[in-house]
Amino acid sequence: MSGRPRQNGPAQAKALQFKLVLLGESAVGKSSLVLRFVKGQFHEYQETTIGAAFLTQTVTVDGVTVKFEIWDTAGQERYHSLAPMYYRGAQAAIIVYDITNRDTFERAKSWVKELDRQARKDIVIALAGNKFDLSNKRMVEVEEGSAYAQEHNLIFMETSAKTGDNVSNVFVEIAKMLPKVEPKPNNNGQTVRIDDNQEAQNGGGPGCCSKN
């Protein structure tokens, strides 16, 4: 938080907003990653996502507040045709696979290809090898995921929605990569940090995104 007086009175600088979409095979942990990131919770038996879900969460990176508008999608191939609705226009994507399931890694690769073809050219993509807590059952080596990510210029991390390992880090790394053009800098040219906790608590309620 800036110690200098704000000249704009109580008005806070608007957070930068970014549309982020989660993609990946069914049951790799997309909804669990979002739930961990947004609400700090984990449900062992998180129910399937039907249609899509929408949540928001903010992170502060280098003094800049970034608000993620997160679109969580259904993973089953059957519902693939709906995905473009959600990734179109997205500035960021997290493509998730399950490190204990090789097929899901292959599926992740095909998502990368699809986004290369169909999504915004400047989209920031992170590849997340989830279920790191089950690394004793690992079927995809970390080096393999890492090499693929490097080759395709993706952020890469192994995560665990269950333990929380690396979950916020993925979002923070994405936030770092996103353009930081201030929509309206305040008079000091400084951004004001929005209290993360308060935002997190509000984040789950209806009707509180993007219209504030």
Next chain:
Amino acid sequence: MTDNNDTEELEELPDVTKRFYEEYDVELFYADKGTSGTFAVLERGECAYIEWTPFDSYDVNNHMSFDEWGVIAHDSTKEPSVGMPPLRVPISTIDSIKQEIGARGRACIIISTSSQRLPVIYFPKLDSVYRLVQCLKRFLCFIRERDTLVVDHSRAGLHKVMKELELDGTATSNQVYKKIAVDFQDVYDTTLSGLSKVTNFLRGSVVGKPVSRPGAQTSKTAVTNPTPPEHLCHRPAEGDFELYDLRKPLDRAAPVARDEMFTQALWETHFDSEGRVCRVKELQDRIFGGGCHPDLRQDVWPFLLNVYPWNSTLEERAAIMEQKKKEYEVLKNQWKSISPAQMKRFQLYRDREALVEKDVLRTDRVLEFYRGENNPHIADLYEMLMTYCQYNFDLGYVQGMSDLLSPLYLLFKDKLMAFWAFVGYMDMVEAHFFLDQQKIQGKLADLSSLVYYCDSELYNHLEKEDSSNFFFCFRWLLINFKREFRGDDILELWEVIWTCPYNTDYTLFIATAILLQERTPIIQKKMCFADILRYINDLSQHIDLREVLGNTESLFHNIRSQPDIPFNIRTNILRIAETPLSSLGSQYNPNRDIAEKTPEPETADHLITSRDLDESRDPASLLVENVSNMSLDPPQ
């Protein structure tokens, strides 16, 4: 211009060279009779026309060939003897276009030409009129007088100006048309982006105003001419045609009170001496009105889900179950006997198995029945779903199906019965899970029509927020609200859907009723698509079932009793055979005992729906296209 000028156009009309505008489900009214058809602005050779072709009531082939169409001088006080003939009017003869308040304020216009006044034309949506006006501006120069656009014949429309400029030169007509086509695309794009300009006002303030019925009007000046209150009136730019949505929302009728539950004592009165269920209609109506007593569901649901025919005897049912038991074992053994070696060469099987396994592990695990590590009921769900994949091999397993099976198994606690009840349920809804998504998209389109009809303010908000694809209701419709209600509520909701006595898809009315309940926060908080999706998802388990069912039933009757139900709702949703509109109102009968359910396949066969006419012209498929092209970015 004189009649002679009009009739000159009759001779040797060239083929259509260009289509500028097309709208389906546009109704023309004579007196009290409306006929639906396609309305188009098109060009034949050098001359542009507005043309309207009825869907089905007029057999063009039998009456006159396409080229024999002429300008038919309609006298709006006379009713045509044979259906409604097609209509064609040269655009150059149009003198004025007046926006009119139709019955209950539907968007409609009256076009007057140099020699006649055309019948009142009802458009499905306000933006259809807006697009039409935008299109006609290319041909005509309008001066706005209150709610009427008067053609200034001394000035040419843009189209004519362009043509004169280009055709004098050396450009081939092809080049010119290309240029015009590009230009029209621009207009179309501008129009779409400008839809938010469509003003939505006067809602409610026209309530109670005498609605002038087409045909009753004798002169232009006699037409009801509402002048909007000054403070509500948008001041359009000169020559601009600001459209007013004059429709008032469907009046909210009082919710229908739920009846008493259907009880064991009543159930026992429905059997004959050999155990057949009799007075089935009465029984279904009771369940529809009040739901089953929870203890009774195990007995009643096998009939509702077609495990047993209603007229089977006790003895026959035992035999049926015996047979089904054998069949289940056969199906189960088919997948159970696949060897590991076989499996290696059987990708489809492996994929299905993986999907089923992943999903049963996370289906309703919060319920006591499915809770805990190594819960045997999870393995049972797996077995039943894998067996269903054998039963319905073409469909296999699709996400959402475990949500439909879980409550059935929880109810019956018997794999065999749960499986066959699931089969019966899937027979009703399997199209929801088809790869092409046509069924669900069609339902979303129907839901869109209903909300538009019932509450255009809500609809306009959704449209403004790129949400009129109704995708936020996808989950509701895919699995019949399974995620929205819990416990006995979802069971009661389902049995209401299964026993609905009306020949309609009741889930559409349930969805509409919930949306109408939630309209105020959606509109007042100016929710965008993302907000709405989250809001709707968060309604899960917070919806009062009784309130919804009461509102749904009253909404259904309310819509049925309206005199001006649009063609699409009438035909595709309510599935009412074509009848004069004025007589529809009298069919309303709040008493559910009226037997009006007709077997669906027959009805579907003889009714001509807009979908039958031309796949590509179907408004629903247009919406589908819309959905797939739509960017759901939250508005900045």
